[in-house]
Amino acid sequence: MSFSSRRPAEPGPAAREIHLIGRNTTFYLEGSADPNPILRVKPGESIRIVFRNTDGGMRHDFTIPDWDVESSVVPGLGETVVTFKAPQQGRAEYNCTPHATVMKGTIAVE
Numbered sequence: 001m002s003f004s005s006r007r008p009a010e011p012g013p014a015a016r017e018i019h020l021i022g023r024n025t026t027f028y029l030e031g032s033a034d035p036n037p038i039l040r041v042k043p044g045e046s047i048r049i050v051f052r053n054t055d056g057g058m059r060h061d062f063t064i065p066d067w068d069v070e071s072s073v074v075p076g077l078g079e080t081v082v083t084f085k086a087p088q089q090g091r092a093e094y095n096c097t098p099h100a101t102v103m104k105g106t107i108a109v110e
């Protein structure tokens with residue numbers, strides 16, 4: 001394993017995975033029924049979002065615009081992954097670009 005890259009957008013192999021589901025134009029943590037939940041990360045933590053779209057025929061993605069995090073769009077049933085390094089503090093909105101008015105929540109550094 002190489003740590004030669006210093007780009008913060010490329011977390012190391014220890015990135016913590018957060019599994020999100022897109023269902024009925026809503027985000028859920030895998031195994032939870034809490035809609036559009038608060039996502040909690042630690043300062044500087046390496047995060048890997050594994051986002052699975054279960055809405056066949058609907059386009060979903062996962063973005064945190066203020067943190068310059070943007071997954072590819074999943075144009076139906078399928079999965080995408082996006083990795084990033086959390087900032088040292090703060091909170092931001094995450095959303096799905098095509099449904100940003102309803103498919104959104106808060107990600108918080110705690």
Ligand SMILES: [Cu+2]
Nearest residue numbers: 059060096099
């Ligand atoms: Cu969407």
